[in-house]
Amino acid sequence: MVLPFDILEYQKRLDDTKELMAKKGIEVLLITDPANMNYLSGYDAWSFYVHQMLVIVIDEPQPLWIGRYQDANGAKATTWIYEENVIAYPDYYVHSEIRHPMDFMAAILSQVGQGTRRIGVEMDHYYFTGMAMERLKKGLPNAKFQDASLLVNRVRMVKSDQEIEYMKRAGVIADLAMTKGIDSINAGRRECDTAAEIYYHLIKGTPDYGGEYPAIVPLLPTGDHTAIPHLTWSDRPFVEGSPVIVELAGCYKRYHVPLARTVSIGEPSNKLEVLAPVVLEGIQNVLQTAKPGVTCSELEAVWSKSIKQYGFEKEARLGYSVGLNYPPDWGEHTASIRKGDQTVLQPNMTFHLIPGLWFDHDGIEISETFRVTDTGCEQFTTYPRELIVKQESSMFLNSNGQIS
Amino acid sequence: MVLPFDILEYQKRLDDTKELMAKKGIEVLLITDPANMNYLSGYDAWSFYVHQMLVIVIDEPQPLWIGRYQDANGAKATTWIYEENVIAYPDYYVHSEIRHPMDFMAAILSQVGQGTRRIGVEMDHYYFTGMAMERLKKGLPNAKFQDASLLVNRVRMVKSDQEIEYMKRAGVIADLAMTKGIDSINAGRRECDTAAEIYYHLIKGTPDYGGEYPAIVPLLPTGDHTAIPHLTWSDRPFVEGSPVIVELAGCYKRYHVPLARTVSIGEPSNKLEVLAPVVLEGIQNVLQTAKPGVTCSELEAVWSKSIKQYGFEKEARLGYSVGLNYPPDWGEHTASIRKGDQTVLQPNMTFHLIPGLWFDHDGIEISETFRVTDTGCEQFTTYPRELIVKQESSMFLNSNGQIS
Numbered sequence: 001m002v003l004p005f006d007i008l009e010y011q012k013r014l015d016d017t018k019e020l021m022a023k024k025g026i027e028v029l030l031i032t033d034p035a036n037m038n039y040l041s042g043y044d045a046w047s048f049y050v051h052q053m054l055v056i057v058i059d060e061p062q063p064l065w066i067g068r069y070q071d072a073n074g075a076k077a078t079t080w081i082y083e084e085n086v087i088a089y090p091d092y093y094v095h096s097e098i099r100h101p102m103d104f105m106a107a108i109l110s111q112v113g114q115g116t117r118r119i120g121v122e123m124d125h126y127y128f129t130g131m132a133m134e135r136l137k138k139g140l141p142n143a144k145f146q147d148a149s150l151l152v153n154r155v156r157m158v159k160s161d162q163e164i165e166y167m168k169r170a171g172v173i174a175d176l177a178m179t180k181g182i183d184s185i186n187a188g189r190r191e192c193d194t195a196a197e198i199y200y201h202l203i204k205g206t207p208d209y210g211g212e213y214p215a216i217v218p219l220l221p222t223g224d225h226t227a228i229p230h231l232t233w234s235d236r237p238f239v240e241g242s243p244v245i246v247e248l249a250g251c252y253k254r255y256h257v258p259l260a261r262t263v264s265i266g267e268p269s270n271k272l273e274v275l276a277p278v279v280l281e282g283i284q285n286v287l288q289t290a291k292p293g294v295t296c297s298e299l300e301a302v303w304s305k306s307i308k309q310y311g312f313e314k315e316a317r318l319g320y321s322v323g324l325n326y327p328p329d330w331g332e333h334t335a336s337i338r339k340g341d342q343t344v345l346q347p348n349m350t351f352h353l354i355p356g357l358w359f360d361h362d363g364i365e366i367s368e369t370f371r372v373t374d375t376g377c378e379q380f381t382t383y384p385r386e387l388i389v390k391q392e393s394s395m396f397l398n399s400n401g402q403i404s
Numbered sequence: 405m406v407l408p409f410d411i412l413e414y415q416k417r418l419d420d421t422k423e424l425m426a427k428k429g430i431e432v433l434l435i436t437d438p439a440n441m442n443y444l445s446g447y448d449a450w451s452f453y454v455h456q457m458l459v460i461v462i463d464e465p466q467p468l469w470i471g472r473y474q475d476a477n478g479a480k481a482t483t484w485i486y487e488e489n490v491i492a493y494p495d496y497y498v499h500s501e502i503r504h505p506m507d508f509m510a511a512i513l514s515q516v517g518q519g520t521r522r523i524g525v526e527m528d529h530y531y532f533t534g535m536a537m538e539r540l541k542k543g544l545p546n547a548k549f550q551d552a553s554l555l556v557n558r559v560r561m562v563k564s565d566q567e568i569e570y571m572k573r574a575g576v577i578a579d580l581a582m583t584k585g586i587d588s589i590n591a592g593r594r595e596c597d598t599a600a601e602i603y604y605h606l607i608k609g610t611p612d613y614g615g616e617y618p619a620i621v622p623l624l625p626t627g628d629h630t631a632i633p634h635l636t637w638s639d640r641p642f643v644e645g646s647p648v649i650v651e652l653a654g655c656y657k658r659y660h661v662p663l664a665r666t667v668s669i670g671e672p673s674n675k676l677e678v679l680a681p682v683v684l685e686g687i688q689n690v691l692q693t694a695k696p697g698v699t700c701s702e703l704e705a706v707w708s709k710s711i712k713q714y715g716f717e718k719e720a721r722l723g724y725s726v727g728l729n730y731p732p733d734w735g736e737h738t739a740s741i742r743k744g745d746q747t748v749l750q751p752n753m754t755f756h757l758i759p760g761l762w763f764d765h766d767g768i769e770i771s772e773t774f775r776v777t778d779t780g781c782e783q784f785t786t787y788p789r790e791l792i793v794k795q796e797s798s799m800f801l802n803s804n805g806q807i808s
Contacts, residue, residue: 046621069720230474
């Protein structure tokens with residue numbers, strides 16, 4: 001088995017996690033976020049649609065993996081933990097109205113002597129449901145539970161050099177998919193055809209390394225729907241004169257580099273022509289400011305000031321910490337680039353800067369993913385940062401809007 | 405706006421839901437499962453990575469949608485509910501350590517006079533976290549909460565004719581992607597190249613209709629990893645003489661038709677040659693038995709008896725109800741085809757029959773998705789149901805295993 005990281009790197013992650021556990025008085029940490037499971041153990045499979053967890057006991061060298069019987073071989077194949085620490089529940093616990101996997105897990109925790117300790121749980125992570133909490137409490141009545149949301153996420157914020165290397169590969173894949181995707185956008189072609197092109201290149205990757213599934217599908221709002229950032233594609237054809245937003249992420253070894261661009265099919269609207277330079281100047285100003293010691297809140301202030309001179313304001317945060325993840329989100333849920341976020345930038349923190357502006361009937365998104373360096377920041381992608389205008393398309397259309 | 409279903413169909417779904425609510429004494433139902441949100445309102449966007457909900461009040465004609473500010477336009481664009489029933493929380497609630505979206509939602513529920521009622525929540529659904537439950541309870545101290553997991557899922561089990569029509573389209577897309585995917589499997593090509601082919605065709609669909617993202621990515625375990633059903637692809641090349649499992653789903657209007665096949669690159673192993681006819685006979689026996697009035701448990705008994713004559717047993721369930729869904733699962737989490745499941749088959753119920761057999765170092769998966777008809781059942785796909793043997797590949801390889 002070849003793990004994506006050296007065993008010493010996993011050990012350091014585990015040590016850092018235990019240090020945070022100790023600070024918070026947590027003796028046993030139950031990890032249900034698949035990205036955190038992967039980060040600490042290497043575990044990588046699409047099995048998070050059933051209950052599973054990684055158990056970190058503060059005074060035990062090895063984590064426990066507890067999951068579904070048919071996934072246990074995957075835990076043996078993709079992690080560094082000993083086979084005897086892989087514990088499986090029978091299939092009759094899956095989507096059952098009688099049994100719940102947390103009943104089994106609580107029983108195991110009792111059996112291994114952890115049933116009366118201070119147990120941290122990822123209270124606000126996907127895949128740790130209200131029912132999971134209820135059944136765990138019922139199964140471990142003498143444990144003391146406390147919230148450990150984002151504990152491991154915080155350890156993940158500063159990347160190792162190997163993680164940065166994987167993100168660079170994800171960046172190459174993002175550039176490739178953006179290039180091929182935008183090349184395919186023409187009036188008369190369907191949105192799904194462009195989404196298919198994007199997906200093809202995201203997954204095929206380069207001749208040297210393949211890509212993986214991103215934690216969010218490519219987003220492709222068009223026309224009026226550019227006001228709605230999280231709509232996916234349809235099978236309607238693109239229309240001459242209308243805008244298209246492409247947001248995607250390259251993914252390698254589950255590390256993401258997101259990238260967004262706004263495209264005009266033919267002449268851009270006056271609105272887009274006004275918005276694009278405002279957003280581009282704002283991004284430039286933020287990137288020139290980003291360096292170790294600066295806070296996320298300070299970056300937001302630079303952005304706000306930059307767009308305010310043109311009379312604009314932004315409601316939403318303009319970025320977030322990014323890296324290792326699984327569906328449904330590539331964001332790390334720790335630092336956000338917004339007012340009041342006092343996270344101090346450190347070298348090898350990585351952010352997706354996506355200062356989208358959305359109005360009632362249109363919007364613009366141009367983004368960059370960057371790494372904080374020792375003295376400033378650097379981007380992961382090279383795709384031109386501009387409003388993309390596709391002029392040639394109309395030449396190939398007949399009067400019915402069909403490609404001739 | 406064109407909704408995928410007639411407004412009367414949404415009305416019937418809502419009425420059926422309210423009937424179940426009444427039976428269970430639920431006055432207000434908080435729906436956080438994106439498939440259930442879509443089913444009742446039409447809402448369709450990749451926004452389920454933040455907290456959002458659809459509120460069904462038993463004595464109100466219209467649901468409320470509550471979600472993030474930047475997603476509210478999406479609720480207006482994709483649902484049949486009135487714009488004034490779309491309520492948005494500010495962005496500073498997103499991934500914040502101070503504020504939680506459920507605080508906002510609890511306040512809204514109080515404001516609209518629902519704060520002291522009997523409230524049903526989807527306790528064991530993804531995207532309803534332990535923290536969500538805790539904050540709701542805190543924000544609505546006078547409400548009586550009860551578990552309403554799977555309430556709407558049960559309404560979804562019997563499909564309308566329009567839903568079946570969408571699943572037929574998903575079936576056409578599944579056949580197409582399986583054909584192109586298996587065509588691309590050859591020794592020396594990489595797993596990611598085949599995954600890219602599959603994705604391309606899943607999304608591009610046919611000239612008449614495009615495809616959508618499936619709720620689970622294509623699964624592609626190869627070699628030893630065929631023992632591990634939920635591994636995704638790598639960028640390693642396929643190897644002559646080794647097995648590959650392909651599990652995918654066509655998706656149209658969020659309706660899924662999954663399909664799995666096992667491929668041997670060159671001569672199959674003795675094990676696969678023994679297993680394949682056993683599984684094929686078992687599937688045939690189950691499909692011949694499936695009809696209205698039969699229970700899921702009875703189908704399992706037919707399977708068990710069929711494979712037992714060759715000395716095999718199966719640990720996991722052999723199928724489940726399938727249809728409308730979002731990541732991370734295309735299964736509906738209601739009926740499972742397994743011992744003890746007393747679900748009685750009715751016309752237009754739809755199941756994915758996937759009686760995989762997994763051992764320590766290998767496995768086999770051959771599946772069919774079927775609809776229960778008035779007198780029996782029918783499949784959604786036509787891809788040959790057999791162990792697929794790819795013989796031609798070796799002819800194009802040189803002695804280093806490279807394609808020449």
